[in-house]
Amino acid sequence: MSDFFERVYGAVRLVPKGKVSTYGDIARAIGTLKAARQVGRALHGNPYRGTVPCHRIVFRDGSLTDGFAFGGKDVQKALLLSEGVVFSEEFKVDMKNFRWNF
Numbered sequence: 001m002s003d004f005f006e007r008v009y010g011a012v013r014l015v016p017k018g019k020v021s022t023y024g025d026i027a028r029a030i031g032t033l034k035a036a037r038q039v040g041r042a043l044h045g046n047p048y049r050g051t052v053p054c055h056r057i058v059f060r061d062g063s064l065t066d067g068f069a070f071g072g073k074d075v076q077k078a079l080l081l082s083e084g085v086v087f088s089e090e091f092k093v094d095m096k097n098f099r100w101n102f
Helices: 001-013 022-027 036-044 073-082
Strands: 087-089
Touching: 001 022, 022 036, 022 087, 073 087
Parallel strands: none
Antiparallel strands: none
16 A cells, blocks of 8 residues: 555544545645545545544535445435534535534
8 A cells, every 4th residue: 555545544534523624635734735636546445444534525615425435425424414514505514614624
């Protein structure tokens, strides 16, 4: 596994329960400003299910991904709701109140 992927997983582990960050936030946090797509690729193959909360990572507008690795956006939304995250639209997180920055 690449060092890049491991740095992604380390950063995602820091996102607290009840908060979300974006793919771009994670890229910036690990010092790779323009690597948001690669962050998504790393999370899609997350080998640490249960310890790397990839469901807390969303697009910058708060929308969820259709490709959530562990069951799709319905499952991602359910996981976030169970942590107290509020949605401003059906599949968009209220980023003003729930975005966590590094």
